Amino acid sequence: MLLLKKDRPKGPYDVVVIGSGLGGMTAANMLARQGRKVLLLEAHNKLGGLATWFRRPEGKIFDISLHGFPVGMIKTCRRYWNKEIADRIIRIKKVRFKNPQFDLDTDFTEEDYKRILHEKFGLTPQVAQNFFDTLRNMNFYDRPETTIGELFNAFFPGRNDIVRFLLEPITYANGSTLEDPAIAYGIVFSNFMNKGVYIFQGGTDLMIEMMKTELLKNGVDIKLHSQVDKIVVGNGKVTGVKVGEETVSTRAVVSNAHLLSTIFKLVGSEHFSPAFKKEAAQVRANTSSCQVYMGFSTGESIPYMGDLIFYSKAWPFSTEMLLNPEVEGQTFSFYYPDMRPEQGHTYAVVASSNARYDDWAKLSREEYLKRKQHLIERALQDLEELLPGVRRKIDYTEAATPLTLERFTRHPMGASFGTKFEGLQASKKLSEEIAGLYHAGSVGIIMSGWLGAANYGAIQSHAVDTYLSKQQQQGEDHDHGTIS
Numbered sequence: 001m002l003l004l005k006k007d008r009p010k011g012p013y014d015v016v017v018i019g020s021g022l023g024g025m026t027a028a029n030m031l032a033r034q035g036r037k038v039l040l041l042e043a044h045n046k047l048g049g050l051a052t053w054f055r056r057p058e059g060k061i062f063d064i065s066l067h068g069f070p071v072g073m074i075k076t077c078r079r080y081w082n083k084e085i086a087d088r089i090i091r092i093k094k095v096r097f098k099n100p101q102f103d104l105d106t107d108f109t110e111e112d113y114k115r116i117l118h119e120k121f122g123l124t125p126q127v128a129q130n131f132f133d134t135l136r137n138m139n140f141y142d143r144p145e146t147t148i149g150e151l152f153n154a155f156f157p158g159r160n161d162i163v164r165f166l167l168e169p170i171t172y173a174n175g176s177t178l179e180d181p182a183i184a185y186g187i188v189f190s191n192f193m194n195k196g197v198y199i200f201q202g203g204t205d206l207m208i209e210m211m212k213t214e215l216l217k218n219g220v221d222i223k224l225h226s227q228v229d230k231i232v233v234g235n236g237k238v239t240g241v242k243v244g245e246e247t248v249s250t251r252a253v254v255s256n257a258h259l260l261s262t263i264f265k266l267v268g269s270e271h272f273s274p275a276f277k278k279e280a281a282q283v284r285a286n287t288s289s290c291q292v293y294m295g296f297s298t299g300e301s302i303p304y305m306g307d308l309i310f311y312s313k314a315w316p317f318s319t320e321m322l323l324n325p326e327v328e329g330q331t332f333s334f335y336y337p338d339m340r341p342e343q344g345h346t347y348a349v350v351a352s353s354n355a356r357y358d359d360w361a362k363l364s365r366e367e368y369l370k371r372k373q374h375l376i377e378r379a380l381q382d383l384e385e386l387l388p389g390v391r392r393k394i395d396y397t398e399a400a401t402p403l404t405l406e407r408f409t410r411h412p413m414g415a416s417f418g419t420k421f422e423g424l425q426a427s428k429k430l431s432e433e434i435a436g437l438y439h440a441g442s443v444g445i446i447m448s449g450w451l452g453a454a455n456y457g458a459i460q461s462h463a464v465d466t467y468l469s470k471q472q473q474q475g476e477d478h479d480h481g482t483i484s
């Protein structure tokens with residue numbers, strides 16, 4: 001049931017899910033399907049979290065995070081959502097790289113990557129094959145100490161161009177750096193390399209609407225405009241959540257808020273063991289993003305350019321360079337009318353770049369606005385180089401910065417991809433610290449992005465269901481006198 005602003009949720013609930021990002025929504029959906037009484041609380045005025053969009057006059061619509069995800073999303077949506085949602089996932093046709101080191105197209109499959117590594121970068125087919133085999137055989141639980149940088153160095157010493165080809169898309173996809181563990185890169189790259197890059201045809205708005213329908217069908221109570229201020233803990237156990245003056249009682253909580261906000265703000269560090277507090281304090285938020293949204297005048301069109309273009313004028317490549325506030329590299333996502341066939345003639349281009357919160361937070365209001373304008377100008381200039389004459393077709397621009405992301409999601413430092421690698425461990429330990437407390441939001445590079453977040457929501461829903469069943473069992477045993 002969709003609760004209105006004035007409605008009071010009728011607890012007690014089995015589970016309250018805080019936040020409706022893909023992790024939160026997937027957990028809510030799975031738990032409702034398992035027969036649990038679920039309340040989904042979202043601070044914002046719509047569902048989706050970072051899987052979102054916005055509209056502007058004259059039919060303009062911009063997707064924020066619909067640039068590409070791995071094929072695994074089809075299975076995830078079929079399993080944890082429904083066939084109709086899964087059936088709308090389609091493969092994008094062309095990914096392009098344009099930088100001083102190379103200009104090439106790929107369909108982003110393993111076969112094509114191996115071909116390019118051989119034909120354009122001069123590797124023997126065996127070396128390329130060995131690299132892919134090594135990635136595929138990486139085992140998460142082995143926890144190798146190797147970093148991404150060391151992995152590349154072992155296979156392609158001194159080949160900055162190959163590093164760029166292999167890492168740039170993944171850095172855009174989840175903020176990975178050369179210092180991150182190789183296993184994080186291995187898993188994400190292997191996922192993407194399975195069968196190319198996919199998007200949701202119909203746009204993020206349609207996908208979230210379909211998910212909302214499914215949540216309501218499965219009996220989830222949804223309330224928007226509901227910012228949770230506190231997770232209430234008593235005797236080492238979750239007992240409720242506070243929204244303003246109101247407390248809703250619940251047996252379990254799944255927080256889709258950022259991991260650090262969950263621990264230090266929503267719960268409060270006083271409820272955790274000293275060892276866990278120490279571990280949590282060392283978890284680093286991931287980096288943030290900037291975006292420029294470009295809309296076209298009515299009736300204007302552009303030829304097919306590819307769907308994603310990794311564009312940069314900088315050389316040599318480094319993950320640090322991608323964070324430079326001067327925007328040394330950006331990704332252009334092109335949206336053609338077939339993206340939203342129902343809506344007819346709509347073109348849009350979104351330029352995304354990685355960014356550091358501190359580079360934006362320290363600016364005065366005046367400098368901030370100036371820097372935003374610079375961001376827009378930079379995107380237009382670079383796009384003009386890819387498609388001369390495009391500028392005069394564009395009649396709408398707008399920019400988002402790490403501060404926009406922070407305001408929108410409440411994630412510390414506007415983190416786009418949750419936390420660095422260590423966040424996964426801390427997230428999983430929450431229920432050992434406080435009974436009934438779970439987290440399902442982007443963490444640890446692997447559990448981020450549309451696919452990672454949705455999968456993590458499903459994984460955590462099983463853990464919550466098991467906890468609730470055990471609790472029920474204990475209650476029944478207690479009622480029958482087996483527990484004194």
Ligand SMILES: Cc1cc2nc3c(=O)[nH]c(=O)nc-3n(C[C@H](O)[C@H](O)[C@H](O)COP(=O)(O)OP(=O)(O)OC[C@H]3O[C@@H](n4cnc5c(N)ncnc54)[C@H](O)[C@@H]3O)c2cc1C
Nearest residue numbers: 019021022023043049050065067068228257416442449450
């Ligand atoms: C610019 C950009 C581009 C991206 N591009 C891609 C891409 O192309 N492909 C891809 O796979 N991934 C992409 N991502 C990443 C992807 O969007 C995210 O990893 C994923 O959507 C995050 O899901 P989540 O479940 O972690 O929750 P989030 O989307 O982070 O949502 C958390 C939700 O919790 C709510 N919330 C927080 N605190 C509270 C509270 N106290 N009370 C109530 N509600 C609360 C927030 O309002 C929000 O709705 C991109 C991200 C960004 C920023």
